[in-house]
Amino acid sequence: MILSVMIFTPFLAGVFLYLFRAKINFVKASVLLVQVFIASLAIDVYMGFEPSAILQFESNIPWIPFYGINYHIGLDGVSLSLFMMVALIMPLVSIALYDRAFVGLWINSLIVQSGIMGALLAQDLMLFYLFWETMLLPIFFMIGIYGYGKKEFFSMKFTIYTIFGSLAMLISILYLIISFKVQHGFYTFDIVSLKDTILTHQEQIFIFLGFALAFGIKIPIFPFHTWLADTYKSSPTIAIVILSALMSKLGIYAIYRILFGIFASISLELAHLVISLGLASMLYFALLAINSIDLKKIFAYSSASHLSLILVGLFIHNSTSLLGVSLFIASHALSTAAIFIMIAILYNRRESINLDSLGGIVQSAPLFSLFFAFFALSIVGIPFTSGFVSEILIILGSFEYSSIVGFVATTSILASIVFILNVIKKTLFGKKQEDFKDLQSKELLSLIPLALLILALGIFPNTFLSKVKPTVDNYSNSSKAHYAK
Numbered sequence: 355m356i357l358s359v360m361i362f363t364p365f366l367a368g369v370f371l372y373l374f375r376a377k378i379n380f381v382k383a384s385v386l387l388v389q390v391f392i393a394s395l396a397i398d399v400y401m402g403f404e405p406s407a408i409l410q411f412e413s414n415i416p417w418i419p420f421y422g423i424n425y426h427i428g429l430d431g432v433s434l435s436l437f438m439m440v441a442l443i444m445p446l447v448s449i450a451l452y453d454r455a456f457v458g459l460w461i462n463s464l465i466v467q468s469g470i471m472g473a474l475l476a477q478d479l480m481l482f483y484l485f486w487e488t489m490l491l492p493i494f495f496m497i498g499i500y501g502y503g504k505k506e507f508f509s510m511k512f513t514i515y516t517i518f519g520s521l522a523m524l525i526s527i528l529y530l531i532i533s534f535k536v537q538h539g540f541y542t543f544d545i546v547s548l549k550d551t552i553l554t555h556q557e558q559i560f561i562f563l564g565f566a567l568a569f570g571i572k573i574p575i576f577p578f579h580t581w582l583a584d585t586y587k588s589s590p591t592i593a594i595v596i597l598s599a600l601m602s603k604l605g606i607y608a609i610y611r612i613l614f615g616i617f618a619s620i621s622l623e624l625a626h627l628v629i630s631l632g633l634a635s636m637l638y639f640a641l642l643a644i645n646s647i648d649l650k651k652i653f654a655y656s657s658a659s660h661l662s663l664i665l666v667g668l669f670i671h672n673s674t675s676l677l678g679v680s681l682f683i684a685s686h687a688l689s690t691a692a693i694f695i696m697i698a699i700l701y702n703r704r705e706s707i708n709l710d711s712l713g714g715i716v717q718s719a720p721l722f723s724l725f726f727a728f729f730a731l732s733i734v735g736i737p738f739t740s741g742f743v744s745e746i747l748i749i750l751g752s753f754e755y756s757s758i759v760g761f762v763a764t765t766s767i768l769a770s771i772v773f774i775l776n777v778i779k780k781t782l783f784g785k786k787q788e789d790f791k792d793l794q795s796k797e798l799l800s801l802i803p804l805a806l807l808i809l810a811l812g813i814f815p816n817t818f819l820s821k822v823k824p825t826v827d828n829y830s831n832s833s834k835a836h837y838a839k
Contacts, residue, residue: 356399357411357427360392360441361472368464371457378455385460386452389445389467396441403434405821407828409477417481422541427475431825432610435680435818436603439687440470442807447595450695450800454592459500462492463592470600474607479527479543482612486523486568489601490516496593497585508588512581519568519578526564530616533557549616562620565613572605573661576635583646586654591698594650598657599691603683606664610679614829625669629759632669635662636766644773649697649707652777656733657690659770666763667748673823673830675751678744680822685732685740685811692729692804696722699797700781703790709777713784719792723782725801730778732808734770740811 367388371381403410409428417425429437444467454460465488472485490513498509527543534551535541542548553561571578586594614621639659646652664682667675699722701707716723735741745767753760793801811818 355413356395357429357475358413360395360399361427361468361475363392363468364388364464364471365468368461368468371461371464376457378457378460381457381460382448382452385464386445386448388464389448392467393441393445396438399429400434400438400821403429403821405431405824407431407824412477414477417478420541421480421543423480423543424478425481426477426544427472427481428477429475431680431822432829433474433607434822435684436474436600436607436687437471439603439684440467440474440600442803443595443599443687443691446800446803447592447691447695450797451592451698452796454590456500459496459590459592462496463596466492466496466596470596470604473604477545479531479545479548479612481543482545482608483520483524483527486608487520490520493593493596493601496596497589500590501588501593502590503588504584505588508581508585512585515571515578515581519571522564523568526561529557529564530561545612545615549618551616558617558620562613562617562624565617566609569605569608569613572608573602573665574605574658575662575665576631576638579639579658582658583642583651583654587648587650591694594694595691598654598694599687602657602661603687606661606668606679606683609665609668621669622671625671628669629666629755632662632666633759633762633766635659636666636763637769640766640769640773644769644776647709649700649709649777649781650694652709652773653690653693653697653733656770656774657686659766660686660733663745663748663763663766666759667751670748670751670755670759671830672751672754673826674754675748676826676830677819677823678747678749678751680826681740681811681815681819682744682748684818685735685744685808688804688808688811689729689733689739689741692801692808693726693733695797695800695804696726696729699793700726704788709780712781714782715790716782719790721793721798722790725793725805726782727778728805729801729808730774734767734774738812739808740815741808743812743815 367384371384399411409430412428415425417423469485469488473482476482476485494509494513498506501509530548530551531541531543533553534548537552574582636659639655639662643652643655646655664679667679697707732739732741735745749760749763752763
């Protein structure tokens with residue numbers, strides 16, 4: 355029941371605020387109150403989450419019985435990290451951006467939060483698809499109405515990409531469901547049950563690629579990334595945080611939940627290909643970041659590079675790398691949310707995020723400089739941060755898989771450090787341009803919790819990893835069984 359409350363409360367509140375036509379101050383206060391309420395429920399769920407591989411806080415209610423569609427939701431170790439990040443990051447972003455005076459932006463942030471949470475907790479494939487699609491329209495409006503520059507064009511470009519991927523996923527879902535019906539005599543959309551569908555090798559590849567296309571666009575991975583940089587540059591900050599910190603991780607989660615859950619053998623068979631693509635993408639995006647001068651584009655490419663590392667760790671399939679992936683999802687969500695908040699603050703002060711027009715900020719805003727440097731370095735995993743632990747686990751898992759994979763992954767991370775240090779140097783140091791107002795109490799109220807969470811997960815990682823490990827070990831053992839066959 356508690357998970358249902360967390361899914362639908364933001365949606366219902368958003369619909370109410372839209373119909374009520376409330377004033378902006380009431381809307382902002384209401385949105386923040388709802389998000390804080392959801393965060394408090396999430397903490398309660400986390401404290402009650404048992405270190406176990408079984409589904410917890412489960413609800414399974416028949417919805418459309420004739421077609422085997424159920425309202426089936428639940429939480430396990432696979433979804434725990436992103437579940438907590440959605441609940442905790444959204445109110446912190448709202449606090450940081452509380453001066454934004456667009457009613458539609460606030461209402462749409464509630465709707466998209468419901469969509470992400472629903473897709474994350476859905477154990478029924480049709481339910482997952484419906485929530486997956488629910489996220490699209492709010493993001494379209496947030497970018498197209500409240501964005502910058504050629505916002506309509508890039509909003510449409512992102513939407514067309516996403517619809518194309520969703521169509522491929524829908525075709526795969528229908529093919530899979532009909533195949534199951536033909537073989538078993540009844541319909542089901544239950545993700546666990548669908549793994550019993552008997553398909554030829556070609557059919558498995560076809561359906562796998564349909565899902566993979568939708569998830570790959572959402573992450574994004576090469577070559578489905580061409581919407582990325584310009585969309586980020588044209589988007590309002592809250593949309594960027596949702597896209598980078600949360601929705602991209604949902605693509606990673608969906609691979610774990612659906613592709614690994616239903617198509618375990620094909621996932622293992624194509625692992626070498628996906629790992630090679632992931633490693634190439636890491637280096638490619640790192641080079642794009644090095645050659646960019648716009649901060650939004652730099653960190654958009656940085657995000658894509660690190661998501662490629664997560665993808666590599668995911669398809670390595672061993673317990674060490676999967677633990678690293680689970681922690682990295684949380685770590686990267688916190689760091690990217692924080693850095694894009696910092697970029698928004700920087701733009702409001704200087705009206706520019708071009709590296710050539712920045713510099714000297716440390717002389718007049720030491721507090722801003724400290725937080726900016728910390729969050730930027732946490733993305734590449736400095737010691738005592740969550741990024742450090744998660745990257746170490748993924749690299750160790752990579753070397754267990756192959757020394758070449760481990761070496762390339764390590765090299766890519768070092769390339770990321772190069773451009774992050776260059777960004778810190780050009781943004782904070784050098785000749786002073788003009789006075790820069792330091793962080794205010796409202797901004798600190800959102801940034802301090804993000805910094806503390808990054809440090810807590812880096813210094814005490816086992817507090818989180820102990821809850822995830824049973825699920826990861828269960829999957830890792832299943833993978834070994836498939837390899838043995």
